[in-house]
Amino acid sequence: MTGERRRATAVDVARLAGVSQSAVSRCFTEGSSVSAEMRARVQEAARRLSYRPNAIARSLTTRRTNLVGVVMGDLDGPFQPYLFETLTRGLAMRGKQPLLVRGDPANALDGTAMAALDYQVDAVMVTAGSVSPRTIRGLMALGAPLLLYGRAVEADRVDSICCDNPLGARLVARALVAAGHRRIAYLGGRPTAFSEQERGTAFRTELADLGMPLVAVGEGDYGYDSGYRESLRLLAGPDRPDALFCGNDAMAFGALDAARTALGLRVPEELSIVGFDDVPMAAWPSFALTTVRNPVDDIVAIFLDMLERRLADPGAPPVLHRPPPVLVRRGSARL
Amino acid sequence: MTGERRRATAVDVARLAGVSQSAVSRCFTEGSSVSAEMRARVQEAARRLSYRPNAIARSLTTRRTNLVGVVMGDLDGPFQPYLFETLTRGLAMRGKQPLLVRGDPANALDGTAMAALDYQVDAVMVTAGSVSPRTIRGLMALGAPLLLYGRAVEADRVDSICCDNPLGARLVARALVAAGHRRIAYLGGRPTAFSEQERGTAFRTELADLGMPLVAVGEGDYGYDSGYRESLRLLAGPDRPDALFCGNDAMAFGALDAARTALGLRVPEELSIVGFDDVPMAAWPSFALTTVRNPVDDIVAIFLDMLERRLADPGAPPVLHRPPPVLVRRGSARL
DNA sequence: CTGAAAGCGCTTACAG
DNA sequence: CTGAAAGCGCTTACAG
CATH class of the missing domain: 3.40.50.2300 (Response regulator)
Structure with a gap:
C-alpha cells in the first residue's frame, strides 16, 4: 500500500488465493459461475491486495471500453456548463466514463482532439451545436456511433437531438x-x-x-x-x-x-x-x-436514452429528436 | 470505410505494406530507427486503411495511458466552469486526455467514480475544494500521483495549489x-x-x-x-x-x-x-x-506545471502553492 | 535497419 | 465449477 509498488494483478490474487488466474477473472465478471468457496477466497485475497481489475486490459478483449467521447466547445456562458454537467453525471450513473474531447468551436477537430479517439471510445457525443460540419464528418468517418446535440443531422449511424x-x-x-x-x-x-x-x-x-x-x-x-x-x-x-x-x-x-x-x-x-x-x-x-x-433536463435524458439504444443495436435506424421549447414570460418584455 | 468493418490494426497495415508488424509499430513510435523506404511504405498502407494505433493497447505495454483523471464537483456557479474549461484545454494541449471523475461534493467518491480510476490514469487532478477529506484519502490510497486544487494539503506524493x-x-x-x-x-x-x-x-x-x-x-x-x-x-x-x-x-x-x-x-x-x-x-x-x-489562469498554469513535474519525477518532494489574490475595486462597495 | 517472440492484464471458448 | 491456453493490439528487448 506504499504507493510505490505496482498495482496488484489478477495473477497476484490468484497466487495468494491458490487458484487459477481465470478463476479470479470470473469472480469479477458478471454472470460467471463460480462456487461460493472460490468466490470467498478470491474476494479475500483481492481485498488484501486492494485488487481491482484493470479496465484497460479488460477492454482489449471485450472490445467495449465503456468510454464515451464527449466533444465539448467552450464552457463560457451559462448554458453549456449546465448541459455538460447534466450529461456527464448521467453518463457516470450509467457506468460510462466520459473522455473529454476538446473541440475548437470554429474549426475542425485538431490532432490532439483526434488523439482522444484512439482510446476506442464506444461512442462519441457532441455537446455543442457550434461544432463545425467538417468536424462532424471527421467524426462520422471514425466508425464509432455518433450522437449529436444541437444540430439536426440526417445521416446513417448518426443520432441527433436538437431543440426545435x-x-x-x-x-x-x-x-x-x-x-x-x-x-x-x-x-x-x-x-x-x-x-x-x-x-x-x-x-x-x-x-x-x-x-x-x-x-x-x-x-x-x-x-x-x-x-x-x-x-x-x-x-x-x-x-x-x-x-x-x-x-x-x-x-x-x-x-x-x-x-x-x-x-x-x-x-x-x-x-x-x-x-x-x-x-x-x-x-x-x-x-x-x-x-x-x-429544456436541458429533458434533452439530456433523451440523449442518454439514444446512447443506450445505439449501443444495444448499432444497426438501428438513425433518430432525430426535436423537443419543443416554450416561452417563459418574465419582466423583461411587455407581452 | 463502411463503418461496419472493424478498425484496421498494425497487422493489417503490415500485411498490406509487406513488412513485419513490429516495423509498423516502429513507424508510429517516436525515435525509432526506420529506413526511409520502410517508413514510406508503411505510411502509405496506414493511410489507405485509415490506421491509427490503438492507444489502449499501447498503454498496456508502455504503462502510460496519458489519461488524467479530473475530479470535478458541480459545475454550477460561474467559477468552476471557467477553471474546468481552462484546465481541460491545458491538458489537451499537453497531450493528456482528461477522463472525468464525477465527485459528489459532499460525500466520498462513490463506486461509479472509483470505476473511472480503473482506467489506469497517470495522475488524478482534483478541481474542487469541496471534495471531502475522506475522498482525498481514498484517492491517495490509489497509488497514482494526486494533485489538488482548492485545498492545501501537506502529504507525501500529493501536490496542491490553493488561492491564499x-x-x-x-x-x-x-x-x-x-x-x-x-x-x-x-x-x-x-x-x-x-x-x-x-x-x-x-x-x-x-x-x-x-x-x-x-x-x-x-x-x-x-x-x-x-x-x-x-x-x-x-x-x-x-x-x-x-x-x-x-x-x-x-x-x-x-x-x-x-x-x-x-x-x-x-x-x-x-x-x-x-x-x-x-x-x-x-x-x-x-x-x-x-x-x-x-487568479484562475495563473493557477491553472501552475497546476499543469506541477503535473508535468510530478509525472517526470514521481519521487520529487511534494509541492504546495498558494498564489496571492488581489482586491478588485468596483462599484458595489464604498472603499 | 528489420523480424520473431515475449509480454502487458485481462476475457473467453475449450476441455475436463 | 475449474484450469490451461489462446488472443485482444500493441511495444520492446533480442538476434540477425
Whole structure:
C-alpha cells in the first residue's frame, strides 16, 4: 500500500488465493459461475491486495471500453456548463466514463482532439451545436456511433437531438407582434452555429408572414460582451426598436445591461428584450428575462436514452429528436 | 470505410505494406530507427486503411495511458466552469486526455467514480475544494500521483495549489474598516469547504484584530439562491449591517439582488457588498462587484506545471502553492 | 535497419 | 465449477 509498488494483478490474487488466474477473472465478471468457496477466497485475497481489475486490459478483449467521447466547445456562458454537467453525471450513473474531447468551436477537430479517439471510445457525443460540419464528418468517418446535440443531422449511424429552434423563434415573433410591438430587432449569435441559422431564419420568416419585417439586425457571437456591444449599436440611432430578440440568454443579459445602464432605457416599458435558453440566471431578479426555454433536463435524458439504444443495436435506424421549447414570460418584455 | 468493418490494426497495415508488424509499430513510435523506404511504405498502407494505433493497447505495454483523471464537483456557479474549461484545454494541449471523475461534493467518491480510476490514469487532478477529506484519502490510497486544487494539503506524493484565502479575507477586512464601515457582516459558503473555513476564520480574526468584530453571520452554500435568502435575513432587522462580505461571487450576486430588488437598498451608499473569485460576470454593469480576484489562469498554469513535474519525477518532494489574490475595486462597495 | 517472440492484464471458448 | 491456453493490439528487448 506504499504507493510505490505496482498495482496488484489478477495473477497476484490468484497466487495468494491458490487458484487459477481465470478463476479470479470470473469472480469479477458478471454472470460467471463460480462456487461460493472460490468466490470467498478470491474476494479475500483481492481485498488484501486492494485488487481491482484493470479496465484497460479488460477492454482489449471485450472490445467495449465503456468510454464515451464527449466533444465539448467552450464552457463560457451559462448554458453549456449546465448541459455538460447534466450529461456527464448521467453518463457516470450509467457506468460510462466520459473522455473529454476538446473541440475548437470554429474549426475542425485538431490532432490532439483526434488523439482522444484512439482510446476506442464506444461512442462519441457532441455537446455543442457550434461544432463545425467538417468536424462532424471527421467524426462520422471514425466508425464509432455518433450522437449529436444541437444540430439536426440526417445521416446513417448518426443520432441527433436538437431543440426545435424554429418553433421557439416563431413563438417569440408571434408574442411580440400580438403585444403590439412595431419596431422589432434581432440580435443573432455566431452565424456558423446551427442554432443561429435556424433561429434567425425562422424569426425573420415568421415576422414577414405577420407583415412586420425586422427593422434592425445585429450579429453577435453568443457571448455577453457581444450582446452588450451590438445592442449599443442597434439601440443608438433614432427610430429605436421597441423590441429586441436575442439569439441566446447570454447576449440578452448584455443587451439588458447596455439598454438600462449605458442607454438609460426602461425595460420593458421602452424596450422589450427576449432571450433564448432560459438558463438559471434568467430568473434572477436582476434580469427577470423573458425567454424561450430550452429544456436541458429533458434533452439530456433523451440523449442518454439514444446512447443506450445505439449501443444495444448499432444497426438501428438513425433518430432525430426535436423537443419543443416554450416561452417563459418574465419582466423583461411587455407581452 | 463502411463503418461496419472493424478498425484496421498494425497487422493489417503490415500485411498490406509487406513488412513485419513490429516495423509498423516502429513507424508510429517516436525515435525509432526506420529506413526511409520502410517508413514510406508503411505510411502509405496506414493511410489507405485509415490506421491509427490503438492507444489502449499501447498503454498496456508502455504503462502510460496519458489519461488524467479530473475530479470535478458541480459545475454550477460561474467559477468552476471557467477553471474546468481552462484546465481541460491545458491538458489537451499537453497531450493528456482528461477522463472525468464525477465527485459528489459532499460525500466520498462513490463506486461509479472509483470505476473511472480503473482506467489506469497517470495522475488524478482534483478541481474542487469541496471534495471531502475522506475522498482525498481514498484517492491517495490509489497509488497514482494526486494533485489538488482548492485545498492545501501537506502529504507525501500529493501536490496542491490553493488561492491564499486568508490573505484575501484580510484584504477585505482591512479595506472595509479603513473606509469607515462599522457594522460588518459575513456570509459564508458551504461550511465543509476548505475555502470557507479559511476565509471565514481569517475574516473574523482580522476584524477582531482591528477592533471591529462581526455584527452578523450567515451560512450559505456558495450558490446564488443561498446568497439571496441569507442576505434577506441578515439585512432585515434593525441595526442593519453597512457592509457584507460574501464567501464567493455567486452569493454576492444573490446578496446584491436581495438588497436592491427586495429590500430597496442603495448599493454601495447604504450597503457595501464584496465577493470572492472575480468571475467574469462580476465586471458586468449589472453587478460591478468589488471582489477578491482568484487568479484562475495563473493557477491553472501552475497546476499543469506541477503535473508535468510530478509525472517526470514521481519521487520529487511534494509541492504546495498558494498564489496571492488581489482586491478588485468596483462599484458595489464604498472603499 | 528489420523480424520473431515475449509480454502487458485481462476475457473467453475449450476441455475436463 | 475449474484450469490451461489462446488472443485482444500493441511495444520492446533480442538476434540477425
